[in-house]
Amino acid sequence: MRNNTAAYDEIRHLLLGMFISRSLTAVAELNIAELLHNGPQSVDMLAKETDSDPDALYRVLRTLAAVNVFEELKDRTFKNNALSDTLRIDAEHSAHAIVRWINDPGCWASWGRLDYSIKTGRPATEAVLGSDLFTWLQEHPSSLKRFQEAMTGFCNIAAHGVVETFDFSAINKIVDIGGGHGLLLGKILTRYHTTTGVLFDRPEVIDQALPLLTKLGVADRVETVAGDFFEHIPSGADAYIMKHVLHDWDDKHCMMILNNCHNAMKPNSRLLVVEAVMDDGPNSLFAKQADLETLVITTGGRERTQQEFADLFSRCGLKLQRLIKTDYPAVILEAVAH
Known part of the structure; x- marks a missing residue:
């Protein structure tokens, strides 16, 4: 039997994956990886370029760096690495669009009602969006895009x-x-x-x-x-x-x-x-x-x-x-x- 503490730590790591997912979307929408494409920048500079709060942005970036997305240097400076580079729009294998969709209201909010799907066998979009996803998308052009x-x-x-x-x-x-x-x-x-x-x-x-x-x-x-x-x-x-x-x-x-x-x-x-x-x-x-x-x-x-x-x-x-x-x-x- 596995050590109970190790098992708890693994479950906690899996459970808190939602924090990482939301953070990935936030930095993708701010185009942070694009801004770092030509070299490291300080959080203060990144915050100025994205009209963000420097301390809040730093807290998000240091968390992502802890799971190997971006690399944190000294003096609150960050640089791209192999994982964060995929968040660039024009990367060869870009994850930018899929990261943004996963956290779009049409997708993210529906996952919040997985319990509805388990109980009924029906899509959670019915409970959250009021229709199936494809019908809802026709009425929400930004999400469809x-x-x-x-x-x-x-x-x-x-x-x-x-x-x-x-x-x-x-x-x-x-x-x-x-x-x-x-x-x-x-x-x-x-x-x-x-x-x-x-x-x-x-x-x-x-x-x-x-x-x-x-x-x-x-x-x-x-x-x-x-x-x-x-x-x-x-x-x-x-x-x-x-x-x-x-x-x-x-x-x-x-x-x-x-x-x-x-x-x-x-x-x-x-x-x-x-x-x-x-x-x-x-x-x-x-x-x-x-x-x-x-x-x-x-x-x-x-x-x-x-x-x-x-x-x-x-x-x-x-x-x-x-x-x-x-x-x-x-x-x-x-x-x-x-």
Whole structure:
């Protein structure tokens, strides 16, 4: 049996993680990591540049430095390190957007009612926001912007894993279903210069996609199509890809999406589903954490096992052909029509 004091200390460390989470958001919104990008600065200078109270800012930064986010030097001076550098907006693997979304009222307040989800099996957003998350986001543009930016930022690492793992060279046309602002599709087209794509998402999302596609230099090879994947999906492509879409929905809604995929696919088309896959191993912590997120903010969403995905595919006329691991905590499930 573990020493009781050590066990208590570990539980306390886990419990107080909320303080770190909120502190990360605070410094991200103040762009502290950006200000330190060119070298160390004193707290007084940082406070002046961010219109903050020097003592309060120091107390936050020294706490983050204690968990290796930022490095505290003498004379109340701080510098960036590997962890804090990810809080920069333009870092290669930036966590800036996802940090801000996790603490957005739409997400943070909902986690405060996890008890509601445990008791009812329903999303806590119902109790806190009065509706499901996606309906609420349509009525709160600033939170919707944060959510989309977070999904784009989160997608950056996933896109790298997908592009480095899967060979798209034989695919002439690919449809990104629920593709947000187009980062995943853009990364694929950046690597494969003869491939064209269709970015398919809700109208209010598609309207914001052009700047990113232009920045990636692929706008001329992307057709943006607004629509609802519960109603239809653009047809005739060689491949269809969707990343972290199915985990937002219960089996009934997943089957609606997958049936529409099947109807849109040509006989030799393939479907690529990028999702975390649940198993009993220690490496599935990310999937288990993501599963709680879907419990709290989605209506019936969940992370699934490989067999559960295979069963869903089969019920929609699709066959799971192979599972491809990536260096990102998710896999590519490749399915074809029966």
